[in-house]
Amino acid sequence: MRAVRPAAAFWRSALAVSVAASLALGLHAAPGRTAPPEQSAQAVAAPADVASYRLSAVLDPTTKQVLGTGRMRFTNPGERPVEELWVRLYLNAFRSASTPWMREAIAQFRGAVFDPAAPGSIDVTVLRRADTGRDLALEPMDEGATIARVQLDRPLDPGATLDLDVAWTARLPRVFARTGFGGPDDRFFMVGQWYPKFAAFDRGRWDTEPWHANAEFFHDFGTYDLEVTAPAEFVIGASGVRVGEDTVADGQRTARFRAEGVTDVAWTAWPGFSVVQSEVDVGGRSVQLEVLLPPAEMPRQERHVAAAARSVQLFSRWYGAYPWPKLTVVVPPPGAEGAGGMEYPTLVATGGALGLPSPVEATLRDIETVTVHEVAHQWFPMQVQSNEAREAWLDEGFSDYLTIRALRTLFPGNASFLDLGPARLDYADIQRAAAMTAIRQPLTTPSWEIATFNRYGAAMYGKGSSALLTLEGRFGDEPFTAAMRAYADGWRWQHPTITDFQDSLRERLGADVDLFFEQFVRGTRTLDYAVTSLEPARATVMQRGDGAWPVAVALELADGTREIRAWDGADALTVEPGSGGRELRAVAIDPERRVAIETERLDNARTLAPDAGPRLALVVRWMGLLQALLQAVGQVG
Amino acid sequence: MNTFLLLGNSAPRAARSWPLALALYVPSAILAFIAGTPFFLGLEALAASGTLLARAATGDVVLVVLEVGLAVLAAPSGTPPAAVRALGVGSGVSVALLGAAVLVQGCLYNLVAGGVMHSLGVSSDARGFSWTVARGWFWPMLRLGFEGVLALGTGAAVVVAVVAVLPLGAWAAPVSAVALLGWLALGNGWLELARAELVHGGTRSAWRSIGRAGLRLVQSRAHMGSLVAAWLLLGLTAVLYWSLVGPLAAVVPASAVLGSALAQQAALIGSAWLKLLRLALAVEVVLHAPAGRRYRERVRPGEGAAVL
């Protein structure tokens, strides 16, 4: 599954399977599924094309510009004629430090600072109907011109298709908020959000919300033919599968790619990449895995490859087979870290090791956590395309929940993030800790209504993943995974909302789902169970939060037997050991730590017969450390 | 003289005088017990809350610290639960006592150091430890200890600063750690040599003994190499010993705690003996290793020895 083959051999075999498709397509062909089915780049049933593109990009590494030409095709998926088109121009968010986007972000993004000397922008120079040759005007609809309206000269009927010829210049910023140039000699390029792109047309209307600093994306599915030209020494990687061999002429390399059933394409170019090819077996089907690594990460190539390959397999097993023929993993070089930690359909940008001393690094799953998280996005939202900006929980919360599960499977023993002797930590507990800083933030809040990225992260990633973990804890691993699978299967290639997700879960898991959503997804309720008293004859447990959620209460009797009692987790409950002279020794609420969104766990258990061992062991260790310190520091010289 | 010859000559000296290691060990044991007791008391309330401490003792320390932190975060009006307050007070007092214990330990060490050095240097038939001798050396030893700590600290700051300006990239942290450990092992050895110069080299001035120790090193290059190697070797051994101390206490059943505590104390006695071996090494060098010509010219035999 992880056989790493020399690149040359790979290209030969890739050529064999794709040569017919490349001949059939040609670059003059209009977008759309013109390849015969057996040569299709799509492995699994694909969605209907709504927004398809043929994009040609010429990279100028000196001016940091991409000259783009192409054709955009929109097929009206609605039931009424469409009189206007909405087009996103994302790069305009980086035009200066004073755009609305930048003001929201305070000119920084996840710790990366915007370089005003290297801004980004997109200028559309041609926008023309392919059928009539008539020029159309882009009318900016927000202050930052990240979204524009195109008034059509005649309405587009339901099911009808409109082709627009387009030309543009994309000026790439110094790597910032996922896209741009950077790295050694500023010759690394991660090119995302780089072309004029139809906004999503969902449930009969355009998504007209401007792009915001905390927001990600939302688009319709389609087919992409992409052609990237860069100086010959550049190694190029992109979404989709490579079509044919690169051609080199006049010192310029041109690589061609095709992606079907996707909502976007991104690409990267850098002379310094090493390419590691392998194949992943996904339920009897082989998926190509291409990992582009900077030299500094080559000693850790096994970790990068294994993290991607094994998570693709796990998610395929849990939520449906990876539907595309290939996955590309891009690890940005040092100095361009801001390009990492981002997902595009069939391509993820991850990150290198944190650069800690190697004995520590070997116990830290920094590479794995980022890689697995980005790979998880290939299911949510790349297949189940919810609105990432308006309902980020369905995107980031889902992805981190999947990450928690995968990391636990790959690195068991409560050490899925850190495994350094006595310092071990499960990734779920990191997310739980983050969640507590935004525990009253409804998960339905649009990303742009949350003031800071930190709070957005705490809510959508932290509380979002902890909420799903809490649901899993309530209904059980297998039933909940089956319910998630049913949701994915039911809404794959569509645009579900949180309400759709709720309906889907309720159908499988029952009415308790609504209880949870109303309190903790849409609402601001919190949970804090507590043991308030314990005597041999009875114990009292109480809900100190303003929410309620069923939980297990474990009783330990004086004779050593254990019992589990169910509690609805509301108000208070008195438990008694039962008749026949039985006595309580200890009581513990949620002994398996299933309610990940509970705010305080220290008061969840009480015992009448504390075990002296752990306390003594901790103190002996503490005293030993003090004594060693005294010997080392107090006896200098 | 090579490293192993040096160690081979010093080890029997340290072995013969093994009870002296107890003079280094016992104060650290008593002080650690005193400083650790508030932590033990502070854990009482948490111990009543079920399995939390068991998790901490079996490897989930970070998790338990995290949950304690979340309990503080969740506390209404900023008042953490009683168990957390007790733990906070207990560990706070424990850490404060540790600060005082380091100072007391330093004084006690300087109180016994002169006697230990003297005893290591005299011939085998008169190796008893004398409190009178020890008291006589207390003030010069204390001054040497004080000045030595200052010199070691300054040196450590210089080492870190130098490494910081070198273009090492990702290697900066490990190089810095190794350089710092190396400096501490060497600087410590130098000060031990100075203590030996003080007792056996004929001066009562702390600064002069530090200078003489340096001169002895510089003037005899071959000698310096083997001594430095011995110090590094012993430093490494000590680090190894200390790294045993934590894991030895990681056994949880109450019945096993006693055993692991004993093993831990055995390791700490071993590390005290390693310190004795380092001191014996310094005495060996001052008494028997050939010094350079300029050292012999600058330091006339018998100078200052009459003071005792």
Ligand SMILES: [Zn+2]
């Ligand atoms: Zn994400």
